Amino acid sequence: MKEAKQFKTMIGGREVVIETGKYAEQANGACTVRCGDTAVLVTVCMSESPREGMDFFPLQVDYDEKMYSVGKIPGGFKKREGRASDKAILTARLIDRPLRPLFPKGLYNDVTVIAQALSVEPDISPEPLAMIGSSVALAISDIPWAGPTGSVVVGMVDGKYVINPDLAQRQASTIHLNLAGTKDAILMIEAGADEVTNEEMVGAIMFGHEEIKKICAFIDDEIVPAVGKPKREMELYHIPEELDNAVREYASSKIDWAIDTFDRQEREARQAQAEQEVLEHFADIYHENTREIKDSLYYLTKEKVRAKIFDKGIRPDGRGLKDVRPIWCERHVLPRVHGSAVFTRGQTQTLTTCTLAMLSEAQRLEGLDEETSKRYMHQYNFPGYCTGEAKALRSPGRREIGHGALAERALVPVLPSEEQFPYAIRVVNDILSSNGSSSMASVCGSTMALMDAGVPITRPVAGVAMGLIKNQETGEFKVLTDIQGLEDFLGDMDFKVAGTTKGITAIQMDIKIKGISEEIMHTAINQANEGRQFILSKMLECVPEVAPALSVYAPKIISFEIDPEKIGDVIGKQGCVIKKIMEETGTDIDFNDDDSGRGYISTTGPIENAEKAKAIIMSIAHDPEVGDMFVGTVVRILTFGAFVEFAPGKDGMIHISKLSDKRVEKVEDVVNIGDVVKVEIIKIGEKGIDLKLLEKLS
Numbered sequence: 001m002k003e004a005k006q007f008k009t010m011i012g013g014r015e016v017v018i019e020t021g022k023y024a025e026q027a028n029g030a031c032t033v034r035c036g037d038t039a040v041l042v043t044v045c046m047s048e049s050p051r052e053g054m055d056f057f058p059l060q061v062d063y064d065e066k067m068y069s070v071g072k073i074p075g076g077f078k079k080r081e082g083r084a085s086d087k088a089i090l091t092a093r094l095i096d097r098p099l100r101p102l103f104p105k106g107l108y109n110d111v112t113v114i115a116q117a118l119s120v121e122p123d124i125s126p127e128p129l130a131m132i133g134s135s136v137a138l139a140i141s142d143i144p145w146a147g148p149t150g151s152v153v154v155g156m157v158d159g160k161y162v163i164n165p166d167l168a169q170r171q172a173s174t175i176h177l178n179l180a181g182t183k184d185a186i187l188m189i190e191a192g193a194d195e196v197t198n199e200e201m202v203g204a205i206m207f208g209h210e211e212i213k214k215i216c217a218f219i220d221d222e223i224v225p226a227v228g229k230p231k232r233e234m235e236l237y238h239i240p241e242e243l244d245n246a247v248r249e250y251a252s253s254k255i256d257w258a259i260d261t262f263d264r265q266e267r268e269a270r271q272a273q274a275e276q277e278v279l280e281h282f283a284d285i286y287h288e289n290t291r292e293i294k295d296s297l298y299y300l301t302k303e304k305v306r307a308k309i310f311d312k313g314i315r316p317d318g319r320g321l322k323d324v325r326p327i328w329c330e331r332h333v334l335p336r337v338h339g340s341a342v343f344t345r346g347q348t349q350t351l352t353t354c355t356l357a358m359l360s361e362a363q364r365l366e367g368l369d370e371e372t373s374k375r376y377m378h379q380y381n382f383p384g385y386c387t388g389e390a391k392a393l394r395s396p397g398r399r400e401i402g403h404g405a406l407a408e409r410a411l412v413p414v415l416p417s418e419e420q421f422p423y424a425i426r427v428v429n430d431i432l433s434s435n436g437s438s439s440m441a442s443v444c445g446s447t448m449a450l451m452d453a454g455v456p457i458t459r460p461v462a463g464v465a466m467g468l469i470k471n472q473e474t475g476e477f478k479v480l481t482d483i484q485g486l487e488d489f490l491g492d493m494d495f496k497v498a499g500t501t502k503g504i505t506a507i508q509m510d511i512k513i514k515g516i517s518e519e520i521m522h523t524a525i526n527q528a529n530e531g532r533q534f535i536l537s538k539m540l541e542c543v544p545e546v547a548p549a550l551s552v553y554a555p556k557i558i559s560f561e562i563d564p565e566k567i568g569d570v571i572g573k574q575g576c577v578i579k580k581i582m583e584e585t586g587t588d589i590d591f592n593d594d595d596s597g598r599g600y601i602s603t604t605g606p607i608e609n610a611e612k613a614k615a616i617i618m619s620i621a622h623d624p625e626v627g628d629m630f631v632g633t634v635v636r637i638l639t640f641g642a643f644v645e646f647a648p649g650k651d652g653m654i655h656i657s658k659l660s661d662k663r664v665e666k667v668e669d670v671v672n673i674g675d676v677v678k679v680e681i682i683k684i685g686e687k688g689i690d691l692k693l694l695e696k697l698s
Contacts (some may be wrong), residue, residue, distance in 0.1 A: 005227055008583030009218045011035070011132075011161030011211065012152065015125070020227050029141025029229075033133040037121035042133030043114050046143045050108035050237070055105055055291070061096040063088045063130060064116040083538070085365070089401050091127050093113075094151075095134050096508055098180035098187035102146040106236030111143060120368050123166040128153050131180060132215060139219050142229040145233050146514065149187060150215030151180040154208040156200065157206055161207040178509075179208040183216040185515020189495075192409035195459075195503035195576045198525045206518060239292045239299075242688045246285075247296040249277045255301050259308070262318035264347065264435065264486075271301070302490045309487075310469050310478055316486050317346075324464070324531050329542035331452045338554040339453020341543065343445035346484060346534075347435035349386075352445035353428050354453040356554045356601045360590045363423040376415055377426045378408030380442055388432045403439040404429070407463075410443045410498035410506035411450070414457040421456060422559045422600050436484035437465035443498045443506075444539055453554070454547040460539060461505055463498035464531040466524045467491040470513060479523050481531040493520075497528035499534065555588075555602040558610045562621035564597040569649065570620050577620070577648045585613040619647035624689060626681050631697065642671050644691055646681055654679060657694050671696065 004022035008015060017034045024030035027043040034040075051058055052198065065088045067074045068082060075082055084092070095115060101113070115130035124659035131151030139148040155165035155173035162169050172175065177191040186209060193201065250440040254277060275297055281292055310315045313321060325346030334340040339354030363374040380403045384391025396404070407429065415425070427441035427449060440463030447460045467483035470476070472491050480487055488494050492513045498506040504525075509516075562570070571578045578589055586609045599617070603609040619630060632646030642659070647653040654677075659670040671677060676698040681692035 007218070007226075009215070009222075011215065012165065014034045014128070016132070018133070018223065020136075020140060020223070027137075027141075028143055029137035029139075031133050031136045031140070032118075033129040033136070035129055036124045037119055038117075038124040038126050038129060038380050039119040040129045040133050041116045041118055042124050042130060042137045044134070044137045044141050044143060045112050046141075047110040051110055054108040054306055055295075056328045057100070057103055059096065059100055059103065059113070061113045062091045062101070062115070063091040063095060063127075064114065065368050066117055067368075069117050069120045069126075086401050086405065089398050090405050091130065091401050093398060094127065094178050094180075094190055095131050098131070098149045098151065098176065099134060099138065099145075099147075101512055101514055102149070103142050104146070104234075104236055106238055107234065108237055109234075113137070117368060123168075125170075125696075126162065126368070127154065127178070128164055135215075136219055136223060139224050140228040142232040144231050144234055147182065148216050148219040148224070150179050150219075150476070151178070152208045152211050152215075153178055154204045156196070156204060161204055163208065163211050175204050177201075177204050177208060179205060179207055181212045182515055183213045183220075186509070186521065187511060187515050188389045189507050189509035191504075192412070192505040193504050193506065194413045195500055195505055195596075197503050198522075198529060201504050201507065202518070202521055202525060204499070205521060221305050225407055237477075240289070241298050241445055241499050242294055243286055243289055244284075247278065247282070247293055248300055250281060251297060251300060254278065255297070255304055259301065259305055259316070262316070262473070264317065264484075282558065285505070288296045305486065305490050306469050309480070310471065310476075312463070313478075315480065317484065321478060322481045322527060324534055327535065327538040329448060329449055329539060331543050336553055338551045339449045339451075339547075341445050341448035341452055343441050343448060343539070344433075345437070345441055345444075345482065347433055348441045348484075349431070349433040350438060350441045351430045351432055351546065352442065352446040352449040353430075354446075354449040354455065355426045356423045356453060356455075356550065357426070358555065358557065358588060358590055359418065359422060359424050359592075359600055363551065375418065375424050376408065376412060377424070378404050378411065378429075378446065379427070380404035380407060380429045380431070380439070382431050382434065382438070386438075403442065404508060406439050406496065406508050407442040407446055410461050410463060411446055411457075413505045414459050414500065416458075417457045419559070422557050423455075423555075425450075425455065434485070436486075436488050437463075437482060439463070439508075440465050440496055440498065440635060444535060448543045451543045451546045454550040456546050459500040459502060460536060460543075461498055461500050462535040463496060463506070464528050464535060464540060466493070466495040466497065466528050466531075468493035468495070468511075468516070468520065468524070470516075470520075472513070476611055477520055477523075479520070479527050493524075495524050495528070497525060497532065499529075499532060501533065503506060553604070555604055556607045556610055557600055557602045558607070558614060559598060559600050560617060562597045562599070562617065566594050566621035567591055567597065567599075570599075570617050572649070580648065581613055581616050585609045585616070587613045589613060589617070613659070616648065620649065622647075624650070624652075624681055624684060626684060628681045629678065629694065630681075631676065631678050634671050634673050634677060637667050637671070637673060640666035641668070642667050644677060646679060646691075647662075650689075652679070652681065652691040654691045654693050658682070658691065 007018045020031045024043045030043040117126040135149040138145045154177040155162040156175040174194040180188040254274040258274045330342040443463035467480035467487045469478045493511045496508045587603040601610040630646035632644040635645045636643040641653045643653045678695040679691040
């Protein structure tokens with residue numbers, strides 16, 4: 001074993017220890033990152049040769065949650081880790097996004113980054129350590145890469161920013177910001193927030209970047225000089241200069257003609273025609289270089305589209321830089337669904353549905369966090385037909401999971417509490433048509449579906465995606481509001497911002513260049529706010545307020561709270577009592593698992609059914625006192641009185657003398673078995689409870 005080396009630094013007030021040369025020595029680069037009792041192993045490997053036929057960089061990032069890291073045995077029959085959890089997939093995406101722009105263009109070798117959480121202390125999240133570890137492993141490897149990067153989580157507690165907040169701080173924080181960048185610029189942003197202002201969000205980003213600069217300097221100045229390998233000299237894919245010049249000269253006017261229309265379908269048809277003509281022209285000269293010709297056309301088209309936007313302010317569909325595409329909306333489009341809406345912006349369209357259920361239907365989670373269930377479930381589907389592709393339906397991929405999580409993060413801050421609205425909520429976005437910014441359309445459609453379902457959100461949420469065209473030589477830039485697919489494909493940034501009239505609830509930023517400045521950040525966020533308010537106004541024209549009542553097909557749920565020690569009485573032996581209540585009232589009854597004594601009653605019938613069930617439960621849980629009045633049923637008659645069951649498992653006796661103010665010769669003269677009566681408790685003794693008849697109800 002070669003000598004292991006340790007490097008120590010302080011991040012967010014905690015010591016972080018990075019160790020290399022001890023584990024996974026056959027990887028191109030590997031390190032362990034430790035902070036407190038949390039430890040992460042990160043490895044990077046690259047194939048010896050490019051993958052045949054690739055036209056994009058094949059980077060694969062995985063984040064592996066080892067259940068032993070928190071002292072758990074995985075559930076299920078196999079008792080081993082299976083498919084990655086949604087959180088692990090989202091973490092892998094966080095690691096991937098700041099790394100990808102820094103690999104050299106033309107690199108088509110497979111590169112894999114694997115981060116494994118080996119030990120986890122609840123107060124110290126492994127995710128930012130995994131992101132730092134990926135930067136270290138790449139920086140010390142022989143893989144060409146223009147890092148290092150630094151990564152932090154920024155919170156805001158009591159108005160003050162916190163780096164890598166602990167568990168208590170995370171629970172109290174109004175911002176949860178994942179941030180990555182180089183010493184010069186920001187590369188990746190992923191944030192959820194409780195309606196914070198633009199200034200607070202930009203402040204958090206800049207605060208985090210200062211810590212990132214220190215991390216980058218630590219890697220560059222201490223770790224790489226000590227253990228870094230020389231970067232491998234590689235032959236990268238490039239377009240032959242002679243071919244590129246020839247294609248550009250011949251095709252320039254054809255591409256000008258192809259993109260000289262605001263109609264997407266016509267433009268795509270023209271581009272296909274121009275490409276075919278160029279390929280036919282060069283078929284004899286460059287018959288083995290079809291790929292290179294297509295790549296040359298792509299870069300030529302990219303330059304011309306960007307130049308039109310940058311120099312003339314002309315976007316592919318004719319809009320101004322700040323214009324939002326035409327919007328139309330519908331609500332309550334599916335009558336049997338609890339809530340539904342369609343949101344359409346340009347050629348991007350989402351059908352969103354909202355389903356309400358008992359809290360027992362909340363999603364159960366098995367992972368490294370203490371959270372064991374999720375009451376609000378937000379899911380996003382992207383079928384092939386939404387882009388006109390002939391694809392079979394398949395399970396959601398990483399992109400779908402990421403978009404669903406972003407929309408979920410945007411809406412969670414405005415949802416009512418369990419006490420206000422005791423429901424599990426599932427929202428599903430089915431993308432019907434996509435031409436850019438479908439995740440932000442999902443935020444808008446979801447807000448409308450929640451309002452249509454009668455979910456009392458505090459404020460509606462809208463989202464908009466911002467784009468960027470930047471001149472790398474001069475530093476000049478243009479920010480575009482509500483980008484469509486072509487602008488995302490050929491642009492430098494996809495910056496999604498969601499929020500209410502009060503503030504920001506979620507942000508996600510992906511870039512293709514090597515970082516963006518504070519000036520671009522301010523411009524994009526402020527311009528996004530203008531677009532967001534316009535979109536909100538269009539949404540509210542369709543759904544001006546939360547529906548006053550739930551759908552007739554939605555369950556009606558009421559909550560109650562009793563002494564936890566009385567839960568057993570309500571349930572009864574082998575559940576006999578609670579089953580009887582549910583059968584008699586047509587309801588479902590469930591208790592929280594936290595021994596709080598809080599429970600919920602659900603019915604698809606009239607709300608009176610739930611109220612009746614609650615009255616029965618409260619009567620069981622209540623310790624009878626003299627003066628209490630109940631409605632009960634006569635269950636037994638003796639010569640000296642009648643026994644009345646006033647709650648399941650509880651009864652008392654009305655002595656014959658208490659059946660009436662007058663003399664009663666025979667009990668049956670007043671009541672019979674099965675009669676419903678109103679009674680009052682007049683005495684509680686060792687032998688039982690004495691009652692007085694107040695009224696015969698049936």
